[in-house]
Amino acid sequence: MPEISLNVNGEKMSVDADPSTPLLWILREKLGLTGPKFSCGIAVCGACMVHVDGKTVPSCNTPVSEVLGTEITTIEGLSENGDHPVQKAWIEEQVPQCGYCQSGQIMRAAELLANKPNPNRQEIFDHMKRVLCRCATYYRIVKAIEKAAKDGES
Amino acid sequence: MSKEKKEKGTISRRGFLKAAGGVTFAVAAYALLPKIPFGEDAQASGDLVEQTVTAWVRIDTEGKVTIYNPAAEMGQGSMTALPLILAEEMDANWDDVVIEQSPIEPAIYGSVMFSNSRRMITVGSRAVSGYFDSLRTAGAQVRKMLVNSAAKEMGVPAGELSTEPGTVLHKSSGRKMTFGEIAGIMKVPETPPAVSPSELKDPKDFRLIGRVDIPRHDIPSKCDGSAKFAIDVRLPNMVYAVIARSPVHGAKPKLTNESVVGGMKGVIKTVALGHGVGVIAETIEDALAAKAAVKIDWSGGDSKGYNSQEWMWARKYASVASDPSKAGRAEENKGNADQALASASKKYSADFYNDHVVHAQMEPLNAVVSVAADGKSAEVWAGSQAPDGARTAAAAVLGFPRENVKFNQMYLGGGFGRRSTADYVEEAAELAKHVKRPLKLIWTREDDITYGMMRPASLQRMEAGLDASGKVTAWKHTIVGTGGGLMTSGADTQFYTFENQRIERRDIEHGIRTKHWRAVGHGPNKFAIETFVDEIAHGEKKDPYKFRRELMANFPRAIKVLDTAAEMSGWGKASPEGRAKGMAFAERSGSLCAGVVEISLEDYKIRVHKIWCALDAGIVVQPDNVKAQSEGSMLMALSTILHESITYKDGAVEQSNFDDYHLIRIDDTPELIDIKLIPSTEHPSGVGEAALPFMGGAVSNAVFALTGTRLRHMPFTRERVKATLEKSA
Ligand code: FES
Ligand code: FES
Numbered sequence: 001m002p003e004i005s006l007n008v009n010g011e012k013m014s015v016d017a018d019p020s021t022p023l024l025w026i027l028r029e030k031l032g033l034t035g036p037k038f039s040c041g042i043a044v045c046g047a048c049m050v051h052v053d054g055k056t057v058p059s060c061n062t063p064v065s066e067v068l069g070t071e072i073t074t075i076e077g078l079s080e081n082g083d084h085p086v087q088k089a090w091i092e093e094q095v096p097q098c099g100y101c102q103s104g105q106i107m108r109a110a111e112l113l114a115n116k117p118n119p120n121r122q123e124i125f126d127h128m129k130r131v132l133c134r135c136a137t138y139y140r141i142v143k144a145i146e147k148a149a150k151d152g153e154s
Numbered sequence: 155m156s157k158e159k160k161e162k163g164t165i166s167r168r169g170f171l172k173a174a175g176g177v178t179f180a181v182a183a184y185a186l187l188p189k190i191p192f193g194e195d196a197q198a199s200g201d202l203v204e205q206t207v208t209a210w211v212r213i214d215t216e217g218k219v220t221i222y223n224p225a226a227e228m229g230q231g232s233m234t235a236l237p238l239i240l241a242e243e244m245d246a247n248w249d250d251v252v253i254e255q256s257p258i259e260p261a262i263y264g265s266v267m268f269s270n271s272r273r274m275i276t277v278g279s280r281a282v283s284g285y286f287d288s289l290r291t292a293g294a295q296v297r298k299m300l301v302n303s304a305a306k307e308m309g310v311p312a313g314e315l316s317t318e319p320g321t322v323l324h325k326s327s328g329r330k331m332t333f334g335e336i337a338g339i340m341k342v343p344e345t346p347p348a349v350s351p352s353e354l355k356d357p358k359d360f361r362l363i364g365r366v367d368i369p370r371h372d373i374p375s376k377c378d379g380s381a382k383f384a385i386d387v388r389l390p391n392m393v394y395a396v397i398a399r400s401p402v403h404g405a406k407p408k409l410t411n412e413s414v415v416g417g418m419k420g421v422i423k424t425v426a427l428g429h430g431v432g433v434i435a436e437t438i439e440d441a442l443a444a445k446a447a448v449k450i451d452w453s454g455g456d457s458k459g460y461n462s463q464e465w466m467w468a469r470k471y472a473s474v475a476s477d478p479s480k481a482g483r484a485e486e487n488k489g490n491a492d493q494a495l496a497s498a499s500k501k502y503s504a505d506f507y508n509d510h511v512v513h514a515q516m517e518p519l520n521a522v523v524s525v526a527a528d529g530k531s532a533e534v535w536a537g538s539q540a541p542d543g544a545r546t547a548a549a550a551v552l553g554f555p556r557e558n559v560k561f562n563q564m565y566l567g568g569g570f571g572r573r574s575t576a577d578y579v580e581e582a583a584e585l586a587k588h589v590k591r592p593l594k595l596i597w598t599r600e601d602d603i604t605y606g607m608m609r610p611a612s613l614q615r616m617e618a619g620l621d622a623s624g625k626v627t628a629w630k631h632t633i634v635g636t637g638g639g640l641m642t643s644g645a646d647t648q649f650y651t652f653e654n655q656r657i658e659r660r661d662i663e664h665g666i667r668t669k670h671w672r673a674v675g676h677g678p679n680k681f682a683i684e685t686f687v688d689e690i691a692h693g694e695k696k697d698p699y700k701f702r703r704e705l706m707a708n709f710p711r712a713i714k715v716l717d718t719a720a721e722m723s724g725w726g727k728a729s730p731e732g733r734a735k736g737m738a739f740a741e742r743s744g745s746l747c748a749g750v751v752e753i754s755l756e757d758y759k760i761r762v763h764k765i766w767c768a769l770d771a772g773i774v775v776q777p778d779n780v781k782a783q784s785e786g787s788m789l790m791a792l793s794t795i796l797h798e799s800i801t802y803k804d805g806a807v808e809q810s811n812f813d814d815y816h817l818i819r820i821d822d823t824p825e826l827i828d829i830k831l832i833p834s835t836e837h838p839s840g841v842g843e844a845a846l847p848f849m850g851g852a853v854s855n856a857v858f859a860l861t862g863t864r865l866r867h868m869p870f871t872r873e874r875v876k877a878t879l880e881k882s883a
Contacts, residue, residue: 021439029394029438034386035379035416037567039516040599044812047516072495075379082378090377094369094778097786100516100567106377125821132812133515134568135229136789140782140822 004064008033009077019065023057024048026064027074035075035103046131048076049104056130058109073153075103078110086110089148097135104131109145118149167848210256210263211240211296217320217334219246222256224263224285226276226539227372228573230842231779231787234371235282236289238775242362243293244750245354246333247320253371254385258541258561277574277670279743279840282775286838294349302347303340304331315478319361349826357835366777372565386565387522387535389592393422393587394438396445396596399430402805403666404456407431411449418444425588432585438596455880456665462611465662466507466867471613471634475505475661476803482632482660485642489654494628498619502690506614506682507867508850510800512606514669514817517567518599521582523548524592531558534583537566539574547576547590551583571670572607592756601816604807607669610637610801614645614682624694626705627668629655631683633675636661637668644676647683648741649712650705666802672787676742677794677849684738684851689864698737698855699725711770712739716748718768718830723750733763736765737784740847743840745771749788751824753856758876760796760857764826767845772836781829784845788827791849793818 008031013043015030027033027050036059036133043058049050056134078084086109096102105128112119112127119127124145133141212220221237237253240246256263264272265284297317300557304322305312308329316323323330362368375381400407406763409415415424420440425432431448435441465471474480495501521536532552538544538561545561552559566573582595597605613634619628629652633641645657655747672676691701700718706712715737720726729735732754739748749767751759765788774780797816801808809815829845854865857875867874 018439021437022585025439027439028386029388032388033379034388037383037517038385038596040812042599044811045516045599053178070673078378081823082374087377091374093556094782095374095385096373096376097231097782098516098566098568099229099372100383103375103379121825125823128820132817132819134514134570134790134817136786136793136818137782138789138818138820139827141783141820142823 004068006067006072007070008066008072009071009074012040017064020063022060022095023050023064023067023072024059025064027059033074033076037100037103039100045101046104047101048107051107051109051111051129054111054114056108075107078107085152089144089151093140093144093147095137095140097142099122099131099139101131101135105133105141109141109148112145113148113152117152119145168654170439176261182632184243188254189778206598211244211257211292213333213337215334215338217247217250217332217337218252219244219250219333220252220254221264223253224256224265224274224768225281226537226541226563226566226569226573228537228539228569229278230281230783231370231776232276232281232819233369235775236285238362238368239282239286239289240293242360243290244296245317245319245361248362248368250320250333258545258563260542264542265661274542275574277539278567278570279842279844282838283744283840285870290354291349294354295346298347298349299331299340299342300336303336307331307336307339316526321720332610340401344826357762363775364777368776370773370776370779376736381565383517383567384522384536385520385567385594385596387564387594389524392522392592392594393434393436393589394441394594394596395432395434395582396441396598397430397432397581397601398426398445398450399601400452400455401604401807402452402455405452405454405458408451408452409448415444415448416465416864418447422497423588424448425585427475427581429585434585434589434593442598455805457802458665460664460666460802460805462510462664462800462802465507466611466613470551471507471662472505472615474634474662475613475615475632480660482658484656484658486655486657487582488652488656491628491630491654491656494654495617495630496719497753498628499622500620501618502620502686502693503615503617504686504689504864505866506616506678506685508612508678508681509798509869510608510611510802511671511794511798512603512608512800512815513568513669514602514606514812514815515566515568515572518602519572519597520595521579522594523582523586525552525586525590527590530554532559532583532586533560533562534579534581535562535564536579537564537569537573538576538579539566539569540576544576544579547580548583548719551580552587568671571674575607575669599812600810603800604810606800606807608665609671610635610668610675611679612637612641612678616682616686618686618690620690624696626690630658631679632660633658633679634660634662636664636666640668640670641675641678643674644679644740644742649709649739649746650687651708652775652815656737664802665805672790673742673843673846676843677791677850678739678868680738680740680847681850684740684848685866687855688736688851688858692858697726702737702739706739712741715739715746715768715770715832718832719748719750719766722768722828722830723764723766725750734856734860736852736854736859738851738855740851742844742847743842745769745839745841745844747844747848749845749852751849751852751856753853753860755860756856757872757873758879759872760875762792762822762824762853765824765828767828767829768832769841769844770832770834771841771844772834773837774834774841775838776829777831780831780841783841784829785827787843787846788849789818789823791846792822795850795853795868795870796822797869797871799871824877
């Protein structure tokens with residue numbers, strides 16, 4: 001099997017894998033980065049969201065061959081000490097319940113605020129619609145995003 | 155309580171240590187092993203009939219207090235709430251508390267729930283209510299031991315001492331000892347002191363219970379990816395397994411291309427199972443590729459021929475409900491409902507339906523099993539609502555005594571009732587027998603949905619008779635569907651009084667798998683009851699709020715909840731143009747909940763703008779978390795009200811993933827969810843489901859208020875709303 005080099009969370013990593021392998025399995029099972037989660041496997045739930053060059057992609061249906069030479073960031077690499085403004089707002093608003101969807105939610109929200117520091121409700125809905133939460137923590141997700149946006153202003 | 159029973163229930167200190175898994179203590183750390191003799195008082199009050207040990211606290215000389223959490227943590231927050239209850243009575247300083255998951259030993263960490271036996275099972279929103287008394291007693295007992303030891307050390311009577319968080323004080327001399335200091339000198343008595351209920355704190359003195367600013371223990375780890383679910387477990391040399399499961403429940407598999415699959419990259423083995431074919435491979439992607447390639451001949455099947463929508467749309471359930479020869483099981487039979495109905499001066503009747511829904515917890519079912527090299531013991535990692543049952547089940551599959559299986563309880567990526575069955579743990583254990591390596595079994599989302607265990611689809615036939623004064627004298631509720639007792643929870647009207655009442659269940663066997671789904675039958679039943687109540691109120695030209703108030707006249711607690719929701723929502727005042735309000739009331743797991751929703755229709759799509767909710771859950775341990783649970787319950791309810799539908803065709807589920815099984819997404823979030831918790835000193839009741847059941851009625855009643863048309867079949871998808879409104883136009 002070919003050796004594949006990846007740039008994950010600012011580190012060079014290499015794995016033996018078939019180039020068609022979904023990035024999610026490489027991250028989780030080979031590199032031990034289990035923050036991104038498996039849930040649907042067909043790019044409709046967002047639990048597996050990671051940043052590829054700053055943009056969220058569902059890693060469950062992204063072949064690893066497509067991300068060679070990119071900067072990949074998982075929830076583990078979003079901030080040094082779990083203190084990205086979105087993470088801080090998430091803790092303050094006590095968003096997670098079971099927590100399984102939350103790394104996808106946080107990665108997606110971080111992308112939103114990076115591009116739109118002050119989103120309105122509709123923009124939050126449009127952007128966050130990609131990520132499902134079975135515990136239905138949506139009300140607090142909205143509040144946390146609005147809080148992170150507000151904190152970012154000051 | 156007999157002497158003999160007492161002895162049996164007591165676990166000696168040595169026995170306790172052994173049972174608890176041989177936990178070792180750091181040097182200078184001290185163990186407090188509270189034995190909790192439930193005194194005659196507790197027994198006399200009828201809550202508990204067995205004496206046993208339920209909790210465990212460790213204090214080290216630095217003052218660190220380690221408290222075990224015995225419940226599954228699946229997002230409901232029990233792992234914070236339960237230790238907090240103990241810490242309250244112990245007067246621990248919350249900042250000094252460390253929480254650990256308890257070992258899976260029900261004799262010690264179980265709670266008395268359904269029978270008199272102790273069980274470790276997190277279901278029915280019973281964690282806080284089930285453990286409240288025993289954890290308070292355990293905490294008080296630890297406090298007493300600390301005080302007694304300090305008294306001895308200071309040479310003063312224990313009665314002169316008091317506690318502040320983490321400290322024992324002798325007020326008159328100003329001397330004090332921290333819990334850590336006491337831990338260094340104390341001798342744990344062979345028999346711990348008895349604590350009578352009168353020695354517990356007066357709720358007004360609570361320092362921790364009821365605080366809004368104590369965050370949940372598990373949340374930071376769920377914001378940085380470090381929280382570990384079973385699916386995250388990786389072991390050296392581990393293999394991966396998936397199972398191709400029968401599309402029709404009960405069908406038997408025959409793999410027809412074993413040699414092809416066996417020769418695929420990474421495939422280690424295929425395993426014939428009763429309900430499918432397991433594939434074990436070096437990597438998960440290899441296992442999935444092999445699963446996609448298997449060719450299986452299926453034969454038979456219990457659910458073959460089941461077409462779910464026919465039973466509803468073609469009125470097959472309705473004909474069962476109408477057929478007097480099909481009389482079923484009476485769940486309630488008070489007075490004579492039939493007679494009262496026959497002699498009523500006015501009658502109402504209506505049929506309500508709900509489709510199947512599936513748990514679809516975001517973490518697919520999975521388990522890791524590692525059998526020891528000598529083949530005599532094993533370790534299991536799983537997230538389970540019933541870890542003891544899962545441990546026993548794994549042991550049975552592996553052929554070991556239960557003691558030889560170590561069960562590691564992990565965070566649950568959602569439970570909702572699905573994870574109280576151990577099938578996924580048994581499957582992993584079965585497959586692990588075929589390889590001498592640790593094995594991780596993962597269900598795909600397609601497995602989860604097509605091979606799911608469903609909330610029953612059902613018909614609710616409601617009939618009521620009123621006398622000339624407009625009083626409801628007869629109430630009949632007939633439930634038809636598959637799933638037996640799962641269909642009946644919540645059909646009783648605990649807070650509405652009817653002189654003559656019959657609740658009847660007519661079972662139809664469809665051969666599918668059904669299961670408790672958050673709030674169980676309360677979702678469908680309260681939808682039917684609350685819509686029907688609204689319907690009678692309108693028929694009688696009464697305000698639905700006032701009408702409910704009349705029905706619950708005997709229950710001031712319920713009235714208070716209803717009044718609060720009415721007031722919060724400005725009931726009676728007009729909604730903005732294009733919007734309307736609906737109200738409903740429902741009790742669940744001992745909690746009382748009333749809610750009002752304000753909705754509009756956008757091209758037949760129901761939009762919920764605001765929800766006002768009043769909840770009486772007795773003493774509330776963690777108010778912010780109770781609000782979070784309520785928000786989640788309401789929106790999960792909304793998911794089933796607007797979107798979720800599992801349908802069967804010829805016995806097979808027609809949906810397979812989140813692209814065709816639709817869950818609520820963020821854009822259905824209301825602009826306001828306002829929750830008021832009614833202050834109370836009553837025993838805590840369940841909060842994980844309490845705010846779910848009222849939603850169906852509230853939404854359908856709001857749609858009626860807006861359009862004059864009743865919606866009677868959940869989910870109210872855009873298509874169904876359109877069809878119903880166009881038909882009635
Ligand atoms: S697991 Fe990738 S989007 Fe669902
Ligand atoms: S927190 Fe449980 S799925 Fe989102």
